[in-house]
Amino acid sequence: MINRRNALKTGILAALAAAFKPGFAATPAPVSAFAVTHTDAEWRKLLTPAQHDVLRQSGTERPFASALLKEERRGEFDCAGCDQALFSSTTKFDSGTGWPSFWAPLPKGIGTQEDGSLFMKRTSVHCSRCGGHLGHVFDDGPKPTGLRYCMNGVAMKFKPLAG
DSSP states (O other), X not given: XXXXXHHHHHHHHHHHHHHTSTTOSOOOOOGGGSSSXXXXXXXXXXXXXXXXXXXXXXXXXXXXXXXXXXXXXSEEEEETTTOOXXXXXXXXXXXXXXXXXXXXXXXXXXXXXXXXXXXXXXXXXXXXXXXXXXXXXXXXXXXXXXXXXXXXXGGEEEEEOOX
């Protein structure tokens, strides 16, 4: 039976499903603005399908799916698309959200832009070198910045410190 309550439940469930559907996120930053550029065909050869979906199509990986979520060694998290240094392990924290989270990026590692997808205002985070979509930044993080950079683990590679 269709009533207002059932229609509302269906709408909410559809919105949640769309939020975690690959390819449903922010509009990618303009390609011409970055030092590393490739055609879509070249990106598809360089990246796994999951990396391409997130980095080039602004997709979102499923929560708790990334091996980087539990990465606790000292090192840095680099862009999976171009090896740009993005985050230090010293700024990583467990946000409980299911995605690797950081309270600050490395200098000049990222760029941001407004994201109006999913009927809300958010700030999308991308690699400053190749423009690859990484995730979003929120203002509910820990001190000292109060920020939570909620990143897709598939968009990054971990490079442990030597020694």
